[in-house]
Amino acid sequence: MNDSYLIQVENLRKYFPIKMGFMKYNYVQAVEDVNFFIRKGETLGLVGESGCGKTTLGRAILRLHEPTSGKIFYEGKEITHVKMLPYRRKMQIIFQDPSASLDPRMTVGEIVGEAMDIHKLYNSKKDRLDKIQQLLTQVGLNSEHSNRYPHEFSGGQQQRIGIARALAVEPQFIVCDEPISALDVSIQSQIVNMLEDMQNELNLTYLFIAHDLSVVKHISNRIGVMYLGNIVELGKSYELNKNPLHPYTKTLLSAVPVPDPIKSRSRKRIILEGDIPSPMNPPSGCRFHTRCPYAVQRCREEVPEWREMAPDHFAACHII
Ligand SMILES: Nc1ncnc2c1ncn2[C@@H]1O[C@H](COP(=O)(O)OP(=O)(O)O)[C@@H](O)[C@H]1O
Numbered sequence: 001m002n003d004s005y006l007i008q009v010e011n012l013r014k015y016f017p018i019k020m021g022f023m024k025y026n027y028v029q030a031v032e033d034v035n036f037f038i039r040k041g042e043t044l045g046l047v048g049e050s051g052c053g054k055t056t057l058g059r060a061i062l063r064l065h066e067p068t069s070g071k072i073f074y075e076g077k078e079i080t081h082v083k084m085l086p087y088r089r090k091m092q093i094i095f096q097d098p099s100a101s102l103d104p105r106m107t108v109g110e111i112v113g114e115a116m117d118i119h120k121l122y123n124s125k126k127d128r129l130d131k132i133q134q135l136l137t138q139v140g141l142n143s144e145h146s147n148r149y150p151h152e153f154s155g156g157q158q159q160r161i162g163i164a165r166a167l168a169v170e171p172q173f174i175v176c177d178e179p180i181s182a183l184d185v186s187i188q189s190q191i192v193n194m195l196e197d198m199q200n201e202l203n204l205t206y207l208f209i210a211h212d213l214s215v216v217k218h219i220s221n222r223i224g225v226m227y228l229g230n231i232v233e234l235g236k237s238y239e240l241n242k243n244p245l246h247p248y249t250k251t252l253l254s255a256v257p258v259p260d261p262i263k264s265r266s267r268k269r270i271i272l273e274g275d276i277p278s279p280m281n282p283p284s285g286c287r288f289h290t291r292c293p294y295a296v297q298r299c300r301e302e303v304p305e306w307r308e309m310a311p312d313h314f315a316a317c318h319i320i
């Protein structure tokens, strides 16, 4: 275990049981044998198509989903089976859909104050209210807004409330689960910039989930690419964009629009054949083999090992 890691997961799996009939279950293999670490103060971007397991992975790290197997470490301590209350304060989440994640019957002040109360952070009412108002100002809202209800706000403002709620307990680590994908394009960059400013000011560590590489490219120190429950590649943002190793990362990159029309014309777009297989019945061997243009027999039979292919650049693929 390295001192610079805040989060580490080993062989993490999350399967959801699906009842198929009397005493008969099938399993959605949402996260399959994932290994990575997040360094203190960094942003790890996590990308992949919808349904590939990003949210499940983010929630499993926080133990909002209990992992099926594997280990989770926080600052070097295994937390896979411990009581989570003390860690809830250190580890927070910002949700994809702000309107669905804010209780419509609670005022903004109650929403932001709730976690403070659970963790008994403030003894006096005045200190508590001061802190709520300070948080609202910090996320760009009016401190007078604490008596209003979530529906009185726009999507972007609701997400600011969600961010204030996450910050209320002074966490060290935040899972940002597609925090801008439900928002108007015009305000997406405001929210991203704010999250970046907060990170610098408060020395936060982020797992930043997006379905699109272009969103995480600039804000991430490193990026992990997910496909059907596996992380298939993880490396420095610049390296991964310039020199992708895994065939799936290459296809994702080829789909990112390039502003320069000449470059755009010269770049070959790789179109994947076929649909994403079901996580209830994933392909044998490498899960990507059914859609990989380079697949050979071995890919159908053997699960590729997660290896460090170059310093700080990991991938799982037989043909690299
Ligand atoms: N609570 C659940 N019960 C059963 N299946 C689930 C549950 N949550 C997610 N899944 C399934 O797990 C897979 C991964 O989902 P998710 O983690 O939400 O993906 P993403 O966030 O990348 O879109 C999907 O097939 C999804 O249907």
Ligand SMILES: [Mg+2]
Residues within 6 Å of the ligand: 054, 055, 056, 096, 178
């Ligand atoms: Mg998701």
